Amino acid sequence: MPTSPARKSRTARTAGSEAPPNETPRVVLVTGVARYFGARLAAILQADPTIDRIIGVDMVPPAPALAAGLGRTEFVRADIRNPIIAKVIASAAVDTVVHMNVIATPLDAGGRTAMKEINVIGTMQLLAACQKAPTVRHLVVKSTTAVYGSSPRDPALFTEDLEPRALPRAGFARDAVEVEGYVRGFGRRRPDVTLTVLRFTNFIGPLVDTPLTRYFSLPVVPTVLGFDPRLQFCHETDGLEVLRRATLEEHPGTFNVGGDGVLLLSQAIRRAGRLSLPVLTPAVTVVGQVLRRAGLVDFSPEQMRFLLHGRAVDYGQLHNVFGYQPAYTTVEAYDDFVSARIAPVIPPAVVERVERAARRLPGMSSDIDTGSAQDLDADLPMPVPAGG
């Protein structure tokens, strides 16, 4: 997955990225610190003695569980939609801004309208404040691969330079597209600022809570009949490590971040020991609405398209230019999530027991299936390799 000789080489923006970090950040501002990744990143950064101050900004204080790790992080309760953010940046002489306040779930934000405002207007305010602040010289934006959209005309893997075939029309993905647009505009106006845009695939792991993790936790997982999308996951520790390095080091450019390989949706459901419930395409929206109203899974309609066509990205830039190889592959990340969070409805052990029982049926007892026998049929005679 990482390397493709056909990849267009990025010249200007990433040319200096191999240069060692000569200036470590002194004052870091993290937006969205009340949310999981914001709080985790702040917790990691505050443990770094080379950083003088960590300022976390959010509208609500972080939950106690997340706040515990924040240590010396200074929490500023502010709305990034408000010009007050400019005062915070100016007064603290912030040099590095990590923007992580693009929200994917309308329910958390208090409705789609509020979510759009926080995402788009908030980003505009933050960028306006950064533009006016001469001390800012490094901006890291946590974006998403949802900006590539999801359509049947998608290439198998998106590279950073590919345009989406079908631009996301609504919801979180649309917000992310607009946020990236404003960030690019900021980059043009402040060419002296090192700009890192990280497009993450769906996060997964033992702790992170996203619509997708809740989706896989449903006892019966609704899928779209006849479609088996390819999914790609980013383990939360990989995500945090990339964010940390992007903050502390100089990596100008846009990078896809995701684990190696893909997992089919059907495969993912089976690996979690869940049952899938194929739903006819016209009924998908209805089922999605029911799940939202029940507060089970906050999937917006445009995320439903993701369940039809899926999406996978090429993380070659991350590997070759950024210099990071995700520690978890997609499958490993998913399995880590499953083992920590999911009690399978149909445990693999049951499947094995059924298989073993089937093997004991009359006429089957003396037979062996060499491959699965290794771990399964310890009580059955082990096969002797066919020597002659």
Add this chain to the structure above:
Amino acid sequence: MPDARVIQLGGGGRSAPSTAAHNGAGATAATEPEQVSAAPGREEQASEPETGRVAGEPGADRAAGRAGTAGTDPLPSAVGSALGFLRRRFTGDYPVDDFGFDPELTSSVLLAPARPLYEHYFRVETRGMEHVPDVGSALLVANHSGTIPLDAVMTQLALLDYHPAHRHLRMLGADLVFRLPIVSSLARKGGATLACNADAERLLASGHLVGVWPEGFKGIGKPFSERYKLQRFGRGGFVSAALRTGKPIIPCSIIGAEEIYPIIGNANWLARLLGLPYVPVTPTFPLLGALGMVPLPSKWIIEFSEPIETANLGGPVAAEDPMLVFNLTDQVRETIQSTLYKLLMQRRSVFF
């Protein structure tokens, strides 16, 4: 990866090497019951040592089984491997590549119904198989016909079962394929991906054998009266993909597929209504309903012509030269057209 012919139904990739041979052989007999009868006739490729199918025929498989335990007939062994296969399917414990290709499912399930068609119904004959490399990439360009893309399936099967290196053909499909339910997921699992330059180049750059049918719907849905007349070859996108990666182009000519469903009419209004490129009317379909969907048993020949090398044409720079791309497209097209005429001259009848 390209020579992943070993159908390890019994134990997945993690089984001990010493047991892999036995295992792979058991697999052949397992989920392909129709293969068992066909196997003796196919001994020559079944016993290729490098594929791990050392014990290729059912008899040898039984012997290997007896080495460990008391002798059994092949059926329980087949069921045993099938159980292992089912368990892996049920626990999701199988690999797919970035394109969603599932080699195990492809060779043991998706292509299983095509095997009797290939051997007994269409009696496919292949020529010039030596022009397809054992390792490394090549772009296979073929004519398209037959109303439904059975020609792609047969070419895929020919290369998987009858090529000495048992190569998986990765096909490039139209976007309609990936819009349709069921078809889209099966196509990806079967090794197809979207016909776009990004995917074609990625596959070629990573050592895969890529198949493309550049006529697209114009070729597959053309009326019977225009059989074996090649349609326009798209915009030459496949040629620029080959040029950019410097991989050879292998022209591939398929005869026989034109006659399986002779299109004598096209229900244009229905096609528009359903958003499909065409709705075929054949002498038997829709007149005889489902019975009309039985293809005619034509005799097929698939010929692989000599590869056209692109490595020394200038690489990515050459791909930006439209004249070179057009000329090369024409060269491929004419090679296929002349081979089609040659094969038609040699053919005694449509059905024999």
